[in-house]
Amino acid sequence: MAVSKAVKAGRIKKDATGKIDVAQADADWEANTKPQMHSPPTTPPGGRIETAESRAADSYGASRAIREAYQARLAKLEYERESGELIRADTVRNDAFTAARATRNMLGNIPARLSAILAGETDEKKIYRLLEDAIDDACRSLAEKVEAGAEH
Numbered sequence: 001m002a003v004s005k006a007v008k009a010g011r012i013k014k015d016a017t018g019k020i021d022v023a024q025a026d027a028d029w030e031a032n033t034k035p036q037m038h039s040p041p042t043t044p045p046g047g048r049i050e051t052a053e054s055r056a057a058d059s060y061g062a063s064r065a066i067r068e069a070y071q072a073r074l075a076k077l078e079y080e081r082e083s084g085e086l087i088r089a090d091t092v093r094n095d096a097f098t099a100a101r102a103t104r105n106m107l108g109n110i111p112a113r114l115s116a117i118l119a120g121e122t123d124e125k126k127i128y129r130l131l132e133d134a135i136d137d138a139c140r141s142l143a144e145k146v147e148a149g150a151e152h
Contacts, residue, residue, distance in 0.1 A: 006033065095149070102145060106138040 003025070006012040011032035012025045080086035114134055121127050 099142070099146065103138075103142055106142060107135070110134045110138065 003012065003020070006029065007014065007020070012020065012028045015021055015024075077086060081088075110131070114130055117130060118127055121130070
């Protein structure tokens with residue numbers, strides 16, 4: 001079609017017999033044909049022409065690789081959870097809340113237990129020691145609760 005159009009437009013000349021000389025036609029084509037604005041893509045440096053099919057294949061391959069990577073991550077998380085290396089975040093949040101609440105309650109009970117004793121004390125060192133012992137007892141009790149909870 002392109003050659004017929006070029007002959008009709010006079011860009012390619014026929015010889016005296018009405019035939020087209022291939023060498024002359026190539027020269028005429030180069031000299032008389034403007035390059036199209038929407039010409040097909042040239043071959044890139046890698047030598048591979050990208051087509052819709054190759055892009056789709058690359059896209060499928062990339063999607064498959066991403067899917068496999070996520071599947072591997074999920075398998076790793078499942079393994080770590082089953083082996084006890086990993087626990088659920090909501091479990092950690094609940095345990096932290098419970099520990100914080102127990103700490104607050106134990107420390108909040110110190111004034112109620114010691115206020116009467118401290119009111120009658122005038123020795124600064126004894127008051128300090130009583131407060132320190134009460135705080136140590138509360139911390140020890142909390143540690144025992146945590147250890148008991150970890151065993152279950």
